[in-house]
Amino acid sequence: MDSFEINKIIAAVLVTVLIVFGIGKISDIIFHVEAPKVQGYKVEVKLASSSDSGSENQIDIAALLSMGDITHGEKVFKKCAACHSIKKDGGNKIGPKLWGVMFRPAAAITDYKYSKALSEYKKEWSWEEMNGFLIKPSKWIKGNKMGFAGLKKEKDRASVILYLNQNSDDPKELP
DSSP, rough: OHHHHHHHHHHHHHHHHOOOHHHHHHHHHHHHOOSSSSOSSOOOOOOOOTTTOOOOOOOOHHHHHHTTTTHHHHHHHHTTTTTTOOSTTTOOSSSSOOTTOTBBTTTOOTTTTOOOOHOOOOOOOOHHHHHHHHOOHHHHHTTOOOOOOOEEEHHHHHHHHHHHHHHHOOOOOOO
């Protein structure tokens, strides 16, 4: 192989490299796209809490409760049964007894020592309050001593709420 052939091979490689880079630069000029000022997407999440008021945090409680099932609620409540009694004549455990808890004032059991945060919480356990509390008790009522992580699934929360409502002397009509 003589030097002329080597020069042709080197020239071919250089021309190929120049064409590849040249096409890249030309396509950048033709199809110019400005980079976004902020990388990524901003996702706004609104969390419901007891201190929030207004209609933007309202959920359709009737639709939520329609997802629930009392027998499923009884199964899910086994997580709660480690600390709470649901029987009519049941006593307090680590947590207060929950017979008739729906629509009674928070911290209403006289023979149970509630945390200061829950004692000062002057609301009753409505459908919405119970749903918010069951999502994450420590965030719904800050400073309460309940160490439960919460129920993330809507069906689980709805089912437990229906089960709690059923375990009462006077179950309330569903919304």
